[in-house]
Structures are given as C-alpha cells and as structure tokens.
Amino acid sequence: MALVPAPSSPGASVVITRRRLLRASGLAAAGLAAAPWRIRDAAVAQTATPVSAPDSTAWDDLARRLSGHLLRPDDAMYPAAAIINAARYQGTRPEGIAVCAAPEDAAVCVSWAREHGVPFVVRSGGHSYAGFSTSDGLVIDVKGMRAVAVDPANGTVTVAGGANNADVGDALAPYGVYFPGGRCPTVGVSGLTLGGGWGFSCRHLGMTSDTLVSTDLAAANGEIVTASERENPDLFWAVRGAGNGNFGVHTSFTYETVAAGQATVFSLTWAGGDTASLVDAISRMQVNGPRELGMRVAVRSPSRMPLTTPAPLDIDLIGLYWGPPADMDELLAPVERIQAADARTVAAMAFPAARAFLAATTPTGTYGIKTGFVTGPLAAKGIVTMLEWIGAMPGFPSRAQESTAGLYCWGGKVNDLAPDANAFVHRGPDLLFKCEALWEPEDDPDLIAANLDWLEGYHAAMQPYLSGGAYQNFTDRAQTDWQHAYYGTNFERLVEIKGRWDPENVFRYGQSIPVSR
DSSP: OOOOOOSSOOSHHHHHHHHHHHHHHTGGGGTOTTOGGGHHHHHHHHTSOOOOOOOHHHHHHHHHHOSSEEEOTTSTTHHHHTOOSBGGGTTOOOSEEEEOSSHHHHHHHHHHHHHHTOOEEEESSOOOTTSTTOOSSEEEEOTTOOOEEEETTTTEEEEETTOBHHHHHHHHGGGTEEOOOOSOTTSBHHHHHHTOOOOTTHHHHOOGGGGEEEEEEEOTTSOEEEEESSSSHHHHHHHHHHOTTTSOEEEEEEEEOEEOOEEEEEEEEEESSOHHHHHHHHHHHHHHSOTTEEEEEEEEOOOOSSOSSOOOOEEEEEEEESSOHHHHHHHHHHHHHHSOOSEEEEEEEEHHHHHHHHOOOOOOBEEEEEEEEESSSOOHHHHHHHHHHHHTOSOOOSSOOSOSEEEEEOOGGGGGSOTTSSSOOOOSOSEEEEEEEEEOTTSOHHHHHHHHHHHHHHHHHHGGGSOSOOOTTSOOTTOTTHHHHHHGGGHHHHHHHHHHHOTTOOSOOTTOOOSOO
C-alpha cells in the first residue's frame, strides 16, 4: 500500500517557508526562529485575548484577599510554579499564579479577574497536552488542595480539586475500594474527570465522569455552586465530559466507589516479527473480550539518531483483568500462538499493587499527540497504513518514542450510556487510537518540524479506518473542528449551557466552549 502524502512533505522547502513566515510575522525576534515547529503554536497564541494590565496595587489587592498566596514573576518560587507538563508552551509567562488554599480562594480569583478584565486559566495537575493550563494573565492553581475523605457508609469518596490519581488511590486502598481513576499517578483527577476519564478499568467501571455524584465549583459570577442530578442538573450534565476550564474552577468532587479486591495484571513485549498479525490479534482480543478486560498496546520503533533505516518495530502490551490469571492466559492464547512474547508477566495482585504495576507517567516535555476512535477491530488496511507510516517517520529524535501508535481499550460500560446522557459523547467506539512524536530541545529543529508534518499526515492517512472524533483529554491545538471532534452532537447544547452559566465568557482559552455560535 502506498503512503498517502503528508499535507506538507518534510524537507528544506518547508523549513524555508516557515522561516520566512517567522521573519515576516516578527516572531524571529522572539527567539522562535530556532524552533520552526513552534509556528503552529505561535499562530494560536496570536488569536488569544490580549492581557489586561492591572497595576501592582490591583495584584496586591488580590494577594491580600487570598488565604493562599500569589506568586508574581519576581518571586523566588515563581519559576517552579510556572512549570507545566507540555514544555513546548512553557514560553507563556503568567503575570500571577494564585496558589489556592481553600475553595473561597478560587471564587476570589474569578471575581477579581472579571473585575479587572484579566484573562485566566485553571490549573489542577497541569497536564494539558495543549498547554491550556497556563496563561499570560492569571493562573488559578488548585493543586495544593488535595484532601481526600472516604465515606464507607455511603460508598463514596470526596476529593479536593487539586488531588491527583495517587492521592485518591492511596486514600482508598485501606478501605478495599476504588473509583475508575487514571493510570498516571500525577494527573489531577479534576482534569481527568471533566474530560471523561480513561483508565484500564473503563470497560468494567465506566469513565471517571460517569461515577461522579456531585462537584462544587466557583462559577463565573464568583459564587461557589454545587452541580449534581438534583442541584443545577444542566451544569452537572455539561461538566461530565466538557468541564475542563469551561464552566468554573472545580474545588471538590464526590464519586461512587466500588469494591476492589484481587485483579490480574499482564505485560507482554515483542521485538520484531509479525507485527501486523500481532496488532490484529491484540485488537480482536480486546474488542471481543469481556468487559472486565482493559489494555493498551503501543507500537514503536526503538531507533535513535543517527540511523539510516528503521529498526524492527516493538510491541508493548499492558493491562488489567478483573478475573483470575488462568482466564487471562486463555484470552492471550490466540495472540501468543502467532508469536511468543520476548517478555511476559501475567499475575494476580491485590488491587493497590496492580495499580502500582500499571502506573506510568504521561508524556512530559516536548511532544505532539493526535487521537481518533476505532469501531470494531482495527481494519487490516488500517494496520498496514499505521505500520507504513511508522516506518516512514522522517527521523528518530534523541528521545525514545513511547507509542508511535497506540490502541487503548474502550467500549463495555463506557458504551452503556447514550451519547447524550452527559456531555461525554464518545459512547460507540471499541478502541481509542493515538499517534505521537516526542523530541528533546537539543534535537535538530528541522527534524522536529519534519516529524510534526509527518504526524499530521499520518493522522490524516488513518482517517478512513477511524470512526471520527477525538479524545478531549488528549487536547491537540491542531485538531480541526475540535468543537465536534471533542463533543459531537452535544456541542450545541454545551453552547447553550455556557451562555447561561458564563454569559460574559470569562472562562475562555484556545479551545473553550463559546457562549454563542
């Protein structure tokens, strides 16, 4: 199968064009000429709302009104507080970072920002892949609010707005219960929940947002409100899947919990061999398997620079099964008949140990990620296209590629709800597809630009084999028609709710829900 040409073929002419654009737009003077891959990000930044410039008296007033503290650029701890996960957007410098110590701090920040016309964003874990957790104005940072309170009698857990997966998992472990959290320990459960919330247990327990009972948030008018099925149900509908920075600063979440005893973990790797047949068998194992099965398979090249030809592809399969190891062995048998794994672990563990076994960090630093959904097993032509594009990567940066292609479990209980049951619309697929490119700052800027062009072409070439949409928790500034890719047929209703709860559109960023069409 011939490769579909990338929208912009990597090469010298592309680099020259970007450099001319940089010079023409004046961006070269800002130090971006050495990083041509940032032209896309700079273009997005130019469309942002200009930052208001309140004087120092106004900032001092905000500081006095907080029970937490306000960091300004000349404070000693400001550089550390300004760090975000997506380092390619690190050039944005907030005028102030409000380190909230109580829900009232979040409300004060919203009111102050509205009064002074200062744009702001909300930060919990700071893991926004598109860098939407930083701003030129005010950052409302809630990650210092990390209390977790378990209520065994009611089978719930209440979590402060800044708690992360590790905080919640560790607090629940002594009670033998869990909630459908995510894989990465440092990811904030706020962002996880508000964008849906994938995890290895999603087929068995549903998305994180689906187990949400209620949430408190500082709304656009500066008041703290509760959203639940009984209180403000329209807002509750919206924040379960479209709440990231769109409707308020979330200060607490209450979830239902489930018993979590023994589970089986598995990890298998293959280096080279019949990659296409293995990917096909793994895809079918997940799609046709029981809903107690959840996995992620990654396909990548182990090559590093300098290398003139790609190395054989690696496959890394990892996951969780809510059942005994013998049943997991049976599920894996069709895959392992194709090719024996080079490394293999299938083991029963108490759930806290299983959670630790599966833990991994999200990409950090410099990366580009794109997503889509698959209904049914990935088609044979789709697998061939995927492998061809991996082999056509223009060059391999100094940073090891984590999952040049990845398939994540979907379906099961995720799809038990209707697409309009809440704002999280992605209720039909069986798998989530992800492709990415990672690099380091010391890599050749021209290679980085070429790889990002390759990533766009690769994602475009996969579209015939994907069922539409994109996962809003893996935000992508280059996503076309993100409104419907993220929210589908729910977008129009979200606009209406946004208009009621935030008529002045104070909660806004590059991909925020607007107040009108």
